[in-house]
Amino acid sequence: MLEAVEVSKKYWDRSSGRQYDVLQSCSLQIAAGEAVGLMGPSGCGKSTLARVLLRLLPTDSGRIIFQTQDVTQLSQKQLKPFRQQVQFISQRPESFFDPLLKLGASLREPLHIFDLPDSSEIIEAALATVKLSPALLDRYPHQVSGGEVQRLSIARALLLKPKLLILDEPTSMLDISVQAQILQLLKNIRRQEQMAFLFISHDKAVINYMCDRQLYMQEGRIT
Amino acid sequence: MVTLNSAALDLVLHQLYVHFPVPGGLVRAVDGVDICFRHQQITGIIGESGCGKSVLGQAILGILPDYVARSGNIFYRSTDILADNTSLPGFYGQQIALIPQNPGDSLNPLRTIGRQFDDILQTAGFKDKTNQRKQQLLTFFGLPDAERVLAAYPHELSGGMLQRVLCAMSICCSPLWLLADEPTKGLDETACGVVYENLQKIKTSQSLGMLIITHDLQLARSICANIAVMYAGQIVEYGPQVLTGPRHPYTQAFLAALPENGFQPLPGLPPLPQDHLPGCRFAPRCPSCQKRCLQEVPPVYDSGTAKVRCFLYA
Numbered sequence: 001m002l003e004a005v006e007v008s009k010k011y012w013d014r015s016s017g018r019q020y021d022v023l024q025s026c027s028l029q030i031a032a033g034e035a036v037g038l039m040g041p042s043g044c045g046k047s048t049l050a051r052v053l054l055r056l057l058p059t060d061s062g063r064i065i066f067q068t069q070d071v072t073q074l075s076q077k078q079l080k081p082f083r084q085q086v087q088f089i090s091q092r093p094e095s096f097f098d099p100l101l102k103l104g105a106s107l108r109e110p111l112h113i114f115d116l117p118d119s120s121e122i123i124e125a126a127l128a129t130v131k132l133s134p135a136l137l138d139r140y141p142h143q144v145s146g147g148e149v150q151r152l153s154i155a156r157a158l159l160l161k162p163k164l165l166i167l168d169e170p171t172s173m174l175d176i177s178v179q180a181q182i183l184q185l186l187k188n189i190r191r192q193e194q195m196a197f198l199f200i201s202h203d204k205a206v207i208n209y210m211c212d213r214q215l216y217m218q219e220g221r222i223t
Numbered sequence: 224m225v226t227l228n229s230a231a232l233d234l235v236l237h238q239l240y241v242h243f244p245v246p247g248g249l250v251r252a253v254d255g256v257d258i259c260f261r262h263q264q265i266t267g268i269i270g271e272s273g274c275g276k277s278v279l280g281q282a283i284l285g286i287l288p289d290y291v292a293r294s295g296n297i298f299y300r301s302t303d304i305l306a307d308n309t310s311l312p313g314f315y316g317q318q319i320a321l322i323p324q325n326p327g328d329s330l331n332p333l334r335t336i337g338r339q340f341d342d343i344l345q346t347a348g349f350k351d352k353t354n355q356r357k358q359q360l361l362t363f364f365g366l367p368d369a370e371r372v373l374a375a376y377p378h379e380l381s382g383g384m385l386q387r388v389l390c391a392m393s394i395c396c397s398p399l400w401l402l403a404d405e406p407t408k409g410l411d412e413t414a415c416g417v418v419y420e421n422l423q424k425i426k427t428s429q430s431l432g433m434l435i436i437t438h439d440l441q442l443a444r445s446i447c448a449n450i451a452v453m454y455a456g457q458i459v460e461y462g463p464q465v466l467t468g469p470r471h472p473y474t475q476a477f478l479a480a481l482p483e484n485g486f487q488p489l490p491g492l493p494p495l496p497q498d499h500l501p502g503c504r505f506a507p508r509c510p511s512c513q514k515r516c517l518q519e520v521p522p523v524y525d526s527g528t529a530k531v532r533c534f535l536y537a
Contacts, residue, residue, distance in 0.1 A: 042382065042411040145273050173408065175438035177271045180480035180488040202411035205482030 001196055002030045002053065002086070002164055007062030009045075009052055022048045024220040025062070030164065035190060035197040037207035040217035046200045049217070050168045053198070054088055055079055067163075084114050087157035091169035093150045097141040104137030107156050114160060126155040130185060147178035151185070158189065164196045171206065183210060231300050232262035232399055234283060234432065239295035239305070241278050241287065243496075249292070250496040252278040254456035256295075257523070262399065262432040267447035269438060271477065271493065275456040276436045280402050283434070284321060285314070316347035316396035324405040326385035330377040336388055337373035340395065347396040360391035363428075364421055382410070383417045390421040400432045401425065407439040415439070422446055440466060440481060452477070455493050455504040462529030470531045473505045503533070511535060 009023040022045045030036050040046050051057040053064060055071060063072045071082050090096060097106045104123070111118040124134050130151040136144060144152070150170060157165060167186070171179040187210065190197060199210050207214050216223050241253035252275045260266050268276050281287050283297060285308045297305040299318075308314045323329040331339055340357045344350065351357055354373060361369035364387040377385060386406075393401055403422065407415045419442060426433065426446060437443055443450055443466065450465035451458050452474045460471040469475045479487040491508040494500055503509070506516040515534055524536040 041413050147272065175271045176440065177477055177480045177489045180486040183486050184488045203482075209482065209486055 001032045001034075001067060002198075003063075003065040004028050004049075004053060005063045005065065007049070007052055007064065008060050009048055009057065010060050022220050023052065023059075026217075026220070026222050027062075028215060028222060030196050030198055032163070033190075033194045033196055034213075035199060035211040037211035037214035038198060038200045038217060038222075039202060039204065039207055039214060041202065044217045045220040046217055047168055050088070050166050050198070050200055054086060054166060055082065056088075080114070084160045085163045087160060087162040087165050089150075089153055089157060089165060089167040089170045091172045093153035093170075094141050094146075096153055096156075097149065099141055101140075102137065103139055103141065103144070103152055106141075107137065107152065107159070110156060110160055116160070122159065126159050129158060129189065130155045145178075146174055147181065150174065150178075150182055154182075154185065154189070158193075161193075162195065164198070166198045166200075168200045169202070170199075172201070172203070179206075186210065232432065233299075234260040234262075234400065234434075235296075235298040236260075236279075236283075237296040237298065239279075239282060239297065240293065241275075241282050242292040244290065244292065245497065248497040251456050251499070252496060253282060256456075256458055258451060258458055258461060260432060260434060261449075263430060264448045265426060265433040265435065265446055266449045266451060267443035268434060268436045268451045268453060269440065269443055269477075270453035271438070271489075273493065273496070274453040276453050277404055279453070280404050280434065280436050284319060284402060313347045313396065316343060317398055319400040319402060320393045320396065320398040322389055322393045322401065322403040322406055324408050326382060326389050327377065329389060330385065332377055334376075335373065336375055336377070336380070340373065340392060343392055343395055349396060356395065357391070360395055361388070364388075364391045364424065365417075366391075383414050386410075386414065386417050387421060390425065394425060394429055394431075397429070398431060400434070401429075402434045402436070404436045405438070406435065407437065407442055415442070418442070419445060440478070456496070457504060457532060459505065459532045460529050464528045468528060470526050470529050470536065471505075471533050472509045472511050472535070476508070476510075 005027055006025045007023055008025055011020045011022050026049055038046055048057065052059055059072060063070055066082055071079065107123055108118055127134055132148060132151050136148065141149060171182050174182065183206065189195065199207060201207050236256050236258050239253055239256040243250040243252055256279065268279065270276055282293065282305065285304060287293060293305060295305065296303045300311060302310055311318055337357065357373055358369035361372055366372050366384060366387050372388065406418045423446065435447060449461065449463050452460040452465060452471065454473045460474045465474060469478055476489045478484060480489060489508065494504055502517040502519055503521050506512045509516065513534065521532050521534045523530050523532050526536040
């Protein structure tokens with residue numbers, strides 16, 4: 001479903017002129033419905049790889065192929081179907097919600113962007129999947145807990161019926177009881193929707209629990 | 224849970240309430256906490272997000288915003304520090320110090336580490352013109368190139384180095400109490416290892432009392448002599464064997480969510496902080512709930528190994 005072929009990425013420190021090889025010839029494959037874990041220490045390039053795979057950052061070299069199509073050089077307009085089918089869940093979901101918009105409006109945003117039908121039933125069904133009350137729709141992001149805002153970000157991603165979820169440390173900021181709830185929820189969603197996951201975490205127990213196989217990253221390389 | 228024969232350096236919380244006024248009611252963040260934290264002991268305060276752990280820590284540190292309603296007492300050195308901590312010399316730094324969460328966000332990005340060290344020392348009335356004390360502390364916490372670290376700005380140091388710097392800063396005025404607020408939150412395994420190692424170093428080298436607010440149960444298990452479990456603003460269980468032999472149904476359910484227990488989620492959601500339940504706050508989610516639990520607030524019972532707020536131990 002998603003393939004990265006020899007992807008490399010460098011960052012430059014403009015003040016010192018130094019260059020950092022953040023990703024070095026990284027290759028991986030994720031099959032339809034498969035859950036792949038990506039582990040590694042902080043700063044090894046996991047989050048950069050996620051952003052490159054999502055085409056949020058450009059690659060310096062290498063290719064990204066989604067469902068047989070090379071998406072590496074596609075324009076933002078051409079990327080629209082890819083954006084719908086590959087969704088991102090972050091460790092800081094609150095930063096994905098406009099603090100000045102009520103959660104209901106934020107939840108509807110992707111439906112408008114992708115010209116999808118918008119109705120209360122659709123929104124409430126998505127909320128029911130993540131076990132949240134529609135009463136939250138009238139609140140602002142700062143008025144809900146960390147666990148609730150993470151569920152909302154999952155609900156928003158599910159509204160687009162993606163084929164692949166890239167999850168970057170989705171539970172690292174949550175306490176163990178909320179973490180268990182979110183992991184259980186993601187597991188159920190994956191089973192029901194036959195969705196593929198790229199699950200990034202530094203927690204081996206979480207990766208073992210969630211994933212079919214795991215990859216390890218160190219100093220910009222997948223080992 | 225208050226012990227009447229507590230020593231002067233113990234922190235004794237008596238009927239502590241901290242309520243935040245919000246439109247349409249009150250958020251009962253801390254709701255009737257009675258506990259004695261022993262000096263020269265490490266106590267862990269655990270519980271899920273929003274249970275009131277950090278607010279309890281803020282009440283002890285005296286850094287609650289002015290608009291917050293508070294009542295009860297926090298006795299320390301024969302003084303009620305909830306009412307007034309200004310009569311104790313060097314309250315911040317010498318009496319009690321804080322290791323905050325998020326090392327990167329806790330330091331001033333515009334001042335060097337050395338200057339920020341000086342700020343703390345000057346506030347407490349110390350001087351360290353030769354940098355000897357600072358260098359000793361940084362070396363103690365595994366930063367041998369102390370001179371470079373003191374000249375560096377926070378963005379020039381890694382997360383692990385900043386964590387070590389904060390630990391060094393926290394004990395630079397030799398405090399009698401140290402409060403660590405979620406010291407491992409969001410950190411990877413390597414960075415967590417640095418925190419464990421540093422707290423162990425403080426434990427063995429300093430004669431102080433320590434409160435560790437955390438949901439990292441591995442940390443709590445490895446370092447704490449006593450554990451207090453908080454749920455919806457109350458301490459529901461307290462004792463030395465809480466993690467090995469939990470008594471309260473909430474503690475049992477909370478520990479079931481650990482990886483080694485299969486990530487079993489706790490059903491339902493905690494009560495909204497504005498809700499005033501007539502009975503036990505955990506009753507709506509409790510597998511052992513009885514009729515009485517929904518009507519009466521359970522007192523604290525001594526179950527032998529722990530103090531438990533549950534009718535099962537009546």
